[in-house]
Amino acid sequence: MTKPVEVIASLSGAIKRYGALTALDGLDLMLHRGELLALLGPNGAGKSTAISLLLGLVRADAGQVELFGRDPQQIDARRRIGVMLQSASLPATLRVSELLRLTMSYYPTPRSLEETAQLAGVADLLPRRYAALSGGQQRRVQFALAICGRPELLFLDEPTVGMDIDARQTLWVAIRRLVAEGCAVVLTTHYLEEAEALAQRVVVLGKGRVLSDGSVDALRSRVAMTRIRCISDLDAMALMQWPHVAHAEREGTHLHIHSDVPEKVLRRLLDADPALSELEVRRAGLAEAFTALTREDAAEREVA
Amino acid sequence: MSTIAIEAMPSAGAMSLRRLFGAYLAEARSECLRYLRAPGFLLPVMLFPTMFYLLFGIVIHQNAQGDAARYLLASYGVFGVMSPGLFGFGVSLAMERENGLLTLKRALPMPPGAYLLGKMVMAMLASGVIAVLLLAMAIGLAHLPLDVAQAVCFLATSMLGVLPFCALGMLVGTLVKGQGAPAIINIIYLPMSFLSGLWIPLPLLPSALQQIAPIWPSAHLQALALRALGMGHAAVGSNVAVLLVFGVVCFMLAVRRLRRLG
Incomplete structure (x- = not known):
């Protein structure tokens, strides 16, 4: 009880x-x-x-x-x-x-x-x-x-x-x-x-x-998003076409990728670029969840 | 997880009378202390009436005898007493409505009215000090013959007479927020002082101004101050009534606005 x-x-x-x-x-x-x-x-x-x-x-x-x-x-x-x-x-x-x-x-x-x-x-x-x-x-x-x-x-x-x-x-x-x-x-x-x-x-x-x-x-x-950060020559635009990649962008030598199934994306990423280095994988924190939540809300309201 | 609503317990949050009284006392004490330590408030409020009285009441009218000297003390006394009421109450309320102190006090369990009562005590204390300073100058420098009863009456009139001006200041404080308040208060304070004959005796002012003088509360307080100093034998009941009604009306309007706006 x-x-x-x-x-x-x-x-x-x-x-x-x-x-x-x-x-x-x-x-x-x-x-x-x-x-x-x-x-x-x-x-x-x-x-x-x-x-x-x-x-x-x-x-x-x-x-x-x-x-x-x-x-x-x-x-x-x-x-x-x-x-x-x-x-x-x-x-x-x-x-x-x-x-x-x-x-x-x-x-x-x-x-x-x-x-x-x-x-x-x-x-x-x-x-x-x-x-x-x-x-x-x-x-x-x-x-x-x-x-x-x-x-x-x-x-x-x-x-x-x-x-x-x-x-x-x-x-x-x-x-x-x-x-x-x-x-x-x-x-x-x-x-x-x-x-x-x-x-x-x-x-x-x-x-x-x-x-x-x-x-x-x-x-x-609520935000099943994970951030991947690494140094790689891969093209961010091409990565955006991969399954389970929600977002990808380049910042100098670094790539930033958002994914809901990071394990699959990581496997493919490591295969695609054997020279990939400085890999970081991080669960979304409260900040990301909060941003996503309030953005969702704003978007819903615009549609409605 | 099930939830139950809490019952309003009669005992929780109750306060003993002694502690309640202590809270009122603490509020008044803090209010007095903070202004006594603020020269920006204290100096103008104390210096203006004493300087004015010294220059215009004593130096210029050196040969003023008997009634003239009494009249000047009453006038500058009223002029001095208005300022802690108007400024102490009006300006501080306007400031504290803006800077969040009043909001915090309303959120805290401060007993009702303690805030206003504290400011009232402070204004009464300040006007008492002004009255004592002026009395000392009148007796010491202008050699005004005053008996103890007259001096005590003048002091009491000053300390109670500040209250309708507290109410007026409070009303202004609820209408204006923050930095604008001193200007508005001066626009009320200075013309009202002039129009009710505090600077130039009423009989010397144009007759139109003499006729409208009774609409100014300061004119009624001056009549009371004159009476306290032993001048005139007119009944003071109507003056007291006007000040009382004026004060109560301003206070009620101010309280209504405070309740609605905060």
Whole structure:
């Protein structure tokens, strides 16, 4: 028997229009306790609108929005969440510790200042004024504000934009730790490797609807494409005529081939050019799957 | 995988009264601290009325006696009090609507009204400081005879009188976003100060301007300030009522716009 999973937030049939633009077109989305969900999609897909609805910042034109079984505009529901928005300029003249204490005051049972600072990696920044911090440090402080209330559900909108690689890794570690403690996380990001590294579940949005919903592997397998890269004199145009070659192009001395059955193409390739060298074969990553998925969607719409 | 919907637990997310009160207090404290540390806000708000009063109220009218000196203190007091209301509220709200801080605060479980209450406390504190500075100059430099009750009344009038201008500033802050706000606020602040006789006493202005003066809230606050300083015996009920209605109407309109637009 599988354990029932608790739904802590949901959108059902959510529609939101801004004038003539339909941002959400009947979106259904459920968030479960303790899961890390990555919300992906090209610009204008409706990610920010979906988050805004769940945070109670905007009201849906139609459909249901629930946060912990309540209307997100009820403060009791929001006392159980943490938020890090894409762009927020915090009061420049306040110290980091003052910002943290203020945000902690909004919550019934916040973490201690030390615990928050340690978890978010801002312990050394506490006495400093917000304006004196670098962009990456400011993002870390915003993350600290998001987690200080001991949330059960954490919204992170593009959290690692402007962070260097070290800071990003530190943040990933903190996010994993929170998830291990049972905190659910909704993450929107442009960095697909971030979703790949963190997410248990990936939802791809396009034009205000769910294009795909499943594990990272499930999403990747939707694109059964493998990339082959090698140095060879073979003619790219001729290769395009081969069976199972979806795409082939030359880039300097290198050939790039996309194939759905790489084994057959490789056998023929090695026979055709015994001098072939520097062979690389790589499964499509999330990036390719994502591109293919959103392109498919656009093409379908054009046909329809 | 089966799913169950979560029940709304009455206990989860509830907050003790003590912590709730603490949240309001923390918000007000942060709001005051951040502006006290911002010379770009504090200096113009403090310097303009004190400089104006020093030059036009004390230096030029050196021989002003009794009522004239009181009149000048009341005028420049009102002029000074309007600015933390209009700028502190209007400009900061316009900025914070643009830079995302208000959005973040609305997404966070900040108790309702704490944001506005914090700005109100800050504006009242700033206008209190302005009133004390002007009182000190009036007593120390202009040798204005004031008793303690009058000084306290003037201070209280200033601190409460800032509220209708907070509401007006808030309304402007909901209509204009970001950098445009200071210009709009000045277009309201400076002409209104002039037209309600804060720079040149009303009786010296053209009669047409005298007649429309009662439409400016600043004229009513000036009447209250004069009364606080012991001038005139006119009933102040109508002035208080006008300011109250003006403040409430601006506030309601602003709240409606904030609810709809954010």
